[in-house]
Amino acid sequence: MIALYLGIALLLVVAAFFVLLAIRRHAPADADNQLHRSAQRSFYRQRQAELAADRDAGLIEDNQYQELVRELDRQLVVESATEVPSKQRVGQRSLIVILAMALPLLAILLYGQLGYHLDLQLRSLQREIVEQGIDEARWQRYQDLVADILARRPESGEHLVMMATLFRQQGDFAGALPYYQRLEALYPNDADVLAQLAQARYLLNGRQVDEQTQALLNRAFAINPQQATALGVLGIDAFAAGRYSEALKYWQSLLQVLPPNSAEAGVIAGGIAESKRLAMADGELEGLAVIVTVNADLGPTPAGVLFVVAKSADGSPMPVAAMRLPLSAASEQKWPVTVYLTDSDVIRQGKVLADFPELVVSAHISLAGTAIRRAGDWLAEPVSLKADAEASAIALTINAIQAAK
Template identity: 30%
Template sequence: MTDFWIAAGALLLVALAFLLLPILRGRRAQAEEDRTALNVALYEERLAELAAQHAAGTLSAEQMDAGRADAARELLEDTEGSDTPRVARLGRSAPLVAAVLVPLIGYGLYLHWGSSDKLELARQFSEQPRTIEEMTARLEQAVQAQPDSAEAWYFLGRTYMNQERPADAAKAFERVVALAGRQPELLGQWAQALYFARDRQWSAELQTLTDDALKGDPEEVTSLGLLGIAAFEEKRYQDAVRFWEQLVAALPEEDPSREAIRGGIARAREQLGEPAGAPQEQQPAAEPAAVTLQVDVALDPQVAKDVSPEDSVFVFARAVSGPAIPLAAKRLTVADLPASISLGDADAMMPSLKLSSFGQVTLVARVSREGNATKGEWVGQSQALETTGDQTRVSLVIDRAETP
C-alpha cells in the first residue's frame, strides 16, 4: 500500500499549504499596516509643529497652509498602494493547531470509514492462492469487506464444505439465502450443510428446506441426494431408492457420481430383499448433449480508453431461470482482448450445475481493476441464449459502466 500512502501524503501537503499560507500573508499584511500607522503618526506630528510655529509667529498663515499641503502630499505618497483591507488576526496558534489536527483527524476518519481492507483484499485476489487455507482466508476477508455479496458468501460456503467444516458452511449458506432469496440450489446446499453439522440428524427444518427446493426445482440434485442419504440412514430403503433414482435421472450421463449413486441404490435394494439381478432403475430419459458456446469478447472503444492492460476480465454464464451463481467462467486480462474463447460444460463451477442443465443462459463479461469476480467497473451482457441445438458464435462487447 506504499503508493496509496504516498498519494495520501501529497494530498496532506496540499491541505497544509492552505492552512499555513494565510500565516505568511498575515505577516505581510501586518507589516504594511504598521508602516501606514507610522506615516499617519508622522503626519500628525508635522501638523502639530506647523501649528506651534504659527502660534509663535514664526510662520504666516500662507506658510502654514503650504506646509500642511506638503505634509498631506507626502502622506499620500507614502501610503499609495497600501489599500490592503484590514483582516481579523487569529494569531499564529490557530492555524498551527489546525495544521496538526487535520492529518490526525483525517487519519482517524479514514480508519473508521475508509476502505483500506478492500484495497488490500484486491491486491491479494490479483495473485493466485498457494493453498486451500489461503483461499479460505481470502474469502473470509472478502465477505467482511463486502458483507452483501451473495457470490462471495456462496463460494465461502462451498470452500467450508470441501474442508469438512459443515457448521461454518451452514452459516455461510444461510447468509446467501438471505441475500439472494430462497433459490432451490441454495436451499439444497444449506440443508446439506445443516445435516452434516448436526451429526446426520434429520429435522423438520431440513424437511422444509428440501421440500421448498424440490418445489422450485423437482430435479434439484443436492436435495435429492440428501433425502436419499437421510432415508437410507433411517432404514427407509424404499424412499432412498426413489430419491436416488430421481437423482440419477437428473444428472448428466457423463457425471462420475452416477456410478456411486447406482451402488447406493443396489445396497438399498439388497436391504429390501430384492434379488441381485432385479432391475435397479428405469432407463433414464435421454440426457442433454454437452454445450459449448464460442464467445468473441471485445471492448467498446470508449471503454478501452479507461482501462489498463493488466485489469482482470471475467467471462461467465448464468442461467436465465436458476441459481444466481455463475454456471461456467473464465478469466482473462484486458491485454488479451479482443479474444475468442469457448465456454461450456467443461468450465462448470460445479459438476451438478452445467450449461446443458439449463435451457437458456446469459453471458456476462466484467472488467475489474481489483481482480474481483463479483464486482467491477465495466460490464457487457448478452441476450438470453438457447443452449439447445447448433451453437453459433456469440459476440460479447463490454460497453457500459457497471452500477453499484
C-alpha cells in the first residue's frame, strides 16, 4: 500500500504545480490590464480638456465639439470591451483550480474502481507465500483477491493465467479448466493456452484424448509444431495405449525443445528409454541396448551429460546414431545406465542400423555437455559389433579421463 500512497501524493504534487502555474500566469496579465485602464482614463480626460480648450478658443464649433466628444466616448467603450472582465478571469482561475484538483481525484477513483489497489495487495501476498509458503488461509486469500480483480477486469489475461497455473500446480485440473477456457476465448491463437486447456481436459477425462481435446491439440500444433505440453500429452497417451513407437516419436521431439540438463529432460529421457525397450521387446523396433558402468576408482560421477555414439567401422567421422542422457547429481546418479540405440536414432537419411556391416560404439561423460570430447571428460573404451552378431546388448565401462592435448 505504500506504493499507492506515494502515487497519490505524486498526483497531488503535480496538481498543485499546475494550479500555481496558472495563478502565476494570470498575475502579470492582471497588472497589465490595470495599467492599460489607467492609461485609457488619463488619455480620455486629457483629450476632453483639449477639445474644450479648442471650443473655447473658437477653433471648433459647438456642434463639432459635441460630435468629437461622442466619438471619444465611443472609442473608450470599444477599447474597454476588448478587456477580459476581472470576474471572468477569476472564474477561469477557479475552473483551472477545480480541474487540476479533480483530475488526480478522478484517477484515484478510477484506480480503485478497476481494482488496481488489489494488485498491490496481491503482490504483497505473493511475497509472503514465497517467503513463508502457502497454506489454506493464504490460498483462500489469494483466490479471493484474484476473483475480485477478475470481477472488475474480466479480460485480465495475467490474472487468469495466475489462477489456472496455481490450480494446475496443486493438481486441481477441474479448478484450472474454467480459467483456461476463458483464456482460450481471449487468445484463440495462442498455442500454449490451447495445449494447457487440452491437458486439463485430458486429465479430467480419465487420461483419454476425446475429439474436443484432439481438436485443441491439432490447433496448437498448427500454430507451433514443437509445442511442449501438446507433445507430452500425446506421448503419454500413446505410451499408456501401448503404442510405444508413437510415444517415442512425440517424446524425442519434446526432448529437443527442453533445456538440456533440466529435470524435465531427465524424465523424458527415461520415458524414451522405456519406450524403446518395450518397442524392441514387441518387435516394433530394431535396436541395441548399451549398458554403461563407471569404474568406482574414478570417484564420484561429475555433473554432465552421457553421450553414447555408434560410428561405422569404415572410419567415417559422421556418427551413425547417437544418444545424450543428462546425468543426475553425483549423489543421486545410479549405475549402470542402459541406453538404447535404435533405428529411430540413426542420423543418416534412409538408413537403419542393419545397413552397416560393423559398428564401433563408444561412450563418454561430457563435463561441458558437448558431443566433442574435451580435456577432463570421462571415457569408455570403444566396442566393435558386427551386423551379423546375435548380441542384443553390449557393455561399456567408463574408466579413463581425457588428457589435455
